[in-house]
Amino acid sequence: MELVIPVLKIYLLIFIIIVALYMIRHFIFTYNRLFGEQKLYYQDILDKDVPMVTVVIPMKNEELVAKQILDRLVSSDYPREKLEIIPINDHSDDGTKEILESYAVKYDHIRPYHRLSEDEKPGKPNSLNDAMNVAKGEIIVVFDADYQPPDGIIRELVVGFKDPEVGAVMGRVLVENCGTNMLTMMLELERSGGYQVDQQARYNMDLIPQYGGTVGAYRKEAVLKMGGFDPKVLAEDTELTYKMYLNGWHVAYANRAECYEEMPEEWVGRAKQIRRWARGHNQVMFKYLVPLLTSRYLNFRKKLDGVLLIFVYTLPTLLFLGILSSVVLFLSGNLEIFAGIVFLLFIVSLAAFGNFAPFFQIGVANFIDGRTKALRLIPLFAFNFVFYMLYVSLGFWDAVKDLFRKSEPEWDKTKRRQREERYE
Amino acid sequence: MQKCKAQNIIPHRSYRRLKIHKLHFFSELLVYFLFSAVAVYLYAEYLINTFSLYFKNVLLEANIDAATMVVDIFGFPVTLLKLSFVHTQPIYLFFILAGMVILFYILRIQRVIPYNIAMWLNFFILIFIVFLLYFIFLGRQFPYSFIEYFELYTTAHIGLMFFSLVVTASAVALTPAAYWMKGMTLVLLVGYYMFYSLVRYALVVLLTSQLSIVMAPIMFFTLYLDFIFFVSAYGYFLYKSAVLFQKKDEEWSW
Numbered sequence: 001m002e003l004v005i006p007v008l009k010i011y012l013l014i015f016i017i018i019v020a021l022y023m024i025r026h027f028i029f030t031y032n033r034l035f036g037e038q039k040l041y042y043q044d045i046l047d048k049d050v051p052m053v054t055v056v057i058p059m060k061n062e063e064l065v066a067k068q069i070l071d072r073l074v075s076s077d078y079p080r081e082k083l084e085i086i087p088i089n090d091h092s093d094d095g096t097k098e099i100l101e102s103y104a105v106k107y108d109h110i111r112p113y114h115r116l117s118e119d120e121k122p123g124k125p126n127s128l129n130d131a132m133n134v135a136k137g138e139i140i141v142v143f144d145a146d147y148q149p150p151d152g153i154i155r156e157l158v159v160g161f162k163d164p165e166v167g168a169v170m171g172r173v174l175v176e177n178c179g180t181n182m183l184t185m186m187l188e189l190e191r192s193g194g195y196q197v198d199q200q201a202r203y204n205m206d207l208i209p210q211y212g213g214t215v216g217a218y219r220k221e222a223v224l225k226m227g228g229f230d231p232k233v234l235a236e237d238t239e240l241t242y243k244m245y246l247n248g249w250h251v252a253y254a255n256r257a258e259c260y261e262e263m264p265e266e267w268v269g270r271a272k273q274i275r276r277w278a279r280g281h282n283q284v285m286f287k288y289l290v291p292l293l294t295s296r297y298l299n300f301r302k303k304l305d306g307v308l309l310i311f312v313y314t315l316p317t318l319l320f321l322g323i324l325s326s327v328v329l330f331l332s333g334n335l336e337i338f339a340g341i342v343f344l345l346f347i348v349s350l351a352a353f354g355n356f357a358p359f360f361q362i363g364v365a366n367f368i369d370g371r372t373k374a375l376r377l378i379p380l381f382a383f384n385f386v387f388y389m390l391y392v393s394l395g396f397w398d399a400v401k402d403l404f405r406k407s408e409p410e411w412d413k414t415k416r417r418q419r420e421e422r423y424e
Numbered sequence: 425m426q427k428c429k430a431q432n433i434i435p436h437r438s439y440r441r442l443k444i445h446k447l448h449f450f451s452e453l454l455v456y457f458l459f460s461a462v463a464v465y466l467y468a469e470y471l472i473n474t475f476s477l478y479f480k481n482v483l484l485e486a487n488i489d490a491a492t493m494v495v496d497i498f499g500f501p502v503t504l505l506k507l508s509f510v511h512t513q514p515i516y517l518f519f520i521l522a523g524m525v526i527l528f529y530i531l532r533i534q535r536v537i538p539y540n541i542a543m544w545l546n547f548f549i550l551i552f553i554v555f556l557l558y559f560i561f562l563g564r565q566f567p568y569s570f571i572e573y574f575e576l577y578t579t580a581h582i583g584l585m586f587f588s589l590v591v592t593a594s595a596v597a598l599t600p601a602a603y604w605m606k607g608m609t610l611v612l613l614v615g616y617y618m619f620y621s622l623v624r625y626a627l628v629v630l631l632t633s634q635l636s637i638v639m640a641p642i643m644f645f646t647l648y649l650d651f652i653f654f655v656s657a658y659g660y661f662l663y664k665s666a667v668l669f670q671k672k673d674e675e676w677s678w
Contacts, residue, residue: 023591033441035441035443035444256438326645330645336579340579340580343651363595363599363658367665369437370666376663383541387544
């Protein structure tokens with residue numbers, strides 16, 4: 001016990017400093033987005049010489065949404081002769097294959113890629129690697145199957161590659177089913193905080209905007225040279241972000257390239273999703289933390305932002321340990337010197353959970369978006385912190401186990417809903 | 425999207441921002457910081473002292489043996505009430521423990537309360553269960569006398585009040601509303617919170633000295649829930665500001 005108490009005290013003190021640092025970081029982001037000079041994306045560039053693009057859509061049992069995204073993509077204003085669409089059927093056992101084949105018959109630029117053999121391991125990273133090998137495009141644009149890309153979005157995303165330093169581009173994700181229930185309303189608020197403020201501020205400040213794995217694009221050759229996607233990493237998007245920066249590329253953020261997605265409508269679905277994200281993100285943390293710190297391409301500011309970003313899905317576990325430490329210190333009569341500041345830890349836990357954006361960041365983002373009524377829901381985020389703490393911690397634990405496991409993790413995809421059903 | 429009156433363009437939300445005078449903003453932040461410090465000073469230096477003396481008389485009139493003692497908190501001499509804890513028999517604690525376990529289980533299986541809120545409630549039930557187990561098996565080792573506990577509680581409360589005010593005031597500073605509106609919001613917020621804090625103070629005294637010592641850690645660790653009040657006030661303030669502001673095209677720039 002003599003050793004435990006000082007360790008707990010030191011841990012608590014360090015963690016309180018770290019969470020305070022995160023709070024200050026997000027305050028700076030919010031200030032920058034609301035009042036600072038905004039770095040515009042490249043959408044004002046007009047150029048007839050557009051590159052060959054391959055749109056890939058990883059799909060596993062997506063019969064409920066496959067038609068919608070393909071209909072959206074065939075109506076794109078991108079020149080047909082420069083556009084190839086590869087929906088990847090990744091071991092589907094529903095009607096996905098038949099839907100894709102029917103579109104391939106109607107449209108010659110839709111070329112489904114079926115991954116059905118047992119030798120082809122399932123999962124998004126494997127699917128993307130296979131698609132890259134057959135893609136004709138020099139730029140790969142990725143959409144998840146439940147997205148609704150508007151007509152002009154491919155051009156908007158691709159124009160960013162006119163900048164030779166840009167290796168990947170990320171668009172903005174909006175929630176399509178935001179009005180369904182309280183969960184989707186809150187997810188919409190979170191999403192807004194994450195994109196309208198966080199991503200744009202990091203882009204403004206020349207830090208590390210994140211490639212998000214969908215509504216995004218990357219240079220095929222660059223990714224192939226970097227060895228493609230690691231099938232063991234569930235967050236292939238976060239991995240690509242760090243790979244790009246570690247190899248001297250930049251990620252551009254296109255805040256105007258908006259695309260709607262379907263979010264989980266049940267807490268169980270959200271729990272699976274957040275656990276998967278946490279697992280993947282922490283896998284990236286274990287793999288890239290040291291290379292990030294020692295990179296010769298990144299300056300101090302980028303390294304600092306990269307470190308804070310890479311630890312985002314580790315924080316809830318550390319928070320849980322912090323709460324545990326404070327309980328032990330209290331019951332053993334050793335909390336005195338921390339009593340005045342220990343609640344900063346709790347304030348941040350209440351303030352910063354959601355999509356790891358503090359309440360004021362979410363507030364300002366939705367203020368900018370003109371979403372006024374939803375602002376009244378902000379206090380409800382306080383009730384999410386236990387939920388996030390639990391499932392993100394479980395994801396962290398999964399990632400720790402992955403360090404000692406040789407097999408590839410299984411992909412637990414988010415359940416889709418048929419839109420027609422909801423609108424009836 | 426709203427059509428811009430001055431120019432024939434349709435401004436988009438993607439890159440819109442507000443004009444700001446940096447000096448004004450940082451002066452505002454400084455003023456709010458000082459306001460928070462003064463508010464906490466007033467609470468620690470005057471309000472608690474006055475209330476403690478008043479509440480002691482109330483307790484004495486109710487035949488509850490109470491005294492006061494001056495302790496040092498963040499360098500301020502603070503008068504706190506001095507009573508005694510009530511220790512509860514383990515058998516009663518067992519009954520409460522059983523009730524908590526049942527409640528925990530019900531919250532886990534029910535489908536009426538949203539999952540996130542049920543989980544949030546269960547988290548606190550779990551912490552309560554830990555405290556109950558502690559008092560059942562190690563109750564006599566509780567390391568605080570009443571006044572020591574109360575000193576710790578008050579230190580935590582004052583720290584929480586200060587940080588909550590600083591965080592909320594900084595968030596209010598980021599809101600593009602009139603200064604008088606922001607000022608009024610903060611004054612009302614502080615006024616209400618101080619009143620609430622004194623009610624909570626009285627509640628802690630009564631629960632720990634008249635009901636059970638088990639309430640001591642619970643009242644301590646639920647302190648931070650007060651922050652939800654600050655966030656709620658901010659959310660409503662931002663909503664009101666946003667309603668007024670969305671009509672003002674001229675305030676935005678691209």
